Amino acid sequence: MKFGEARSTGTFIPLTPLIDVIFILLIFFMLASSYLDWRAIDLRVTRSDDPATVSQRALVIRLKADGSSRMGRDMLSPESLRSRIETAIAENSDLRVTILSEPDVPLQRAVDTLDIVTGLGATNVSFARVR
Numbered sequence: 001m002k003f004g005e006a007r008s009t010g011t012f013i014p015l016t017p018l019i020d021v022i023f024i025l026l027i028f029f030m031l032a033s034s035y036l037d038w039r040a041i042d043l044r045v046t047r048s049d050d051p052a053t054v055s056q057r058a059l060v061i062r063l064k065a066d067g068s069s070r071m072g073r074d075m076l077s078p079e080s081l082r083s084r085i086e087t088a089i090a091e092n093s094d095l096r097v098t099i100l101s102e103p104d105v106p107l108q109r110a111v112d113t114l115d116i117v118t119g120l121g122a123t124n125v126s127f128a129r130v131r
Contacts, residue, residue: 058096059088062130063113065104081113086120096124103129 061081062070069081076084089095097117101110110127117125 058098059085060098060100061085061113061117062100063102063105063110065102069113082116082120085117085122089121093121094124095122096126097122098126098128100128100130 060071064070069076069078071081071084074084085097089097099110099113099117114125114127
């Protein structure tokens with residue numbers, strides 16, 4: 001009986017070239033990706049402590065935290081809000097629209113209101129956050 005070295009039948013795969021390839025792929029995808037191609041909303045944001053500071057010639061839409069919308073003193077549903085905005089823009093195409101938002105209003109609701117206003121043809125739109 002001969003006792004000798006035990007031979008390994010498995011093959012040895014060096015990990016260094018694999019790590020190099022993964023690192024090169026990582027750098028390639030980081031350089032090939034564009035992080036500056038975001039869809040942006042062009043708007044002016046102002047901060048207003050008093051809604052009376054908003055011009056009287058502007059169409060003011062107030063978004064309340066409880067989910068309601070007001071235009072002037074009238075509380076409006078989403079359908080009536082759309083029709084009121086549409087008639088106001090039809091009368092004056094250069095109408096300035098200001099969306100006053102309370103702090104607890106979800107951002108998506110403000111963006112939805114912005115989509116309605118710009119979809120109806122308003123071009124001069126601004127946001128204001130009321131404390």
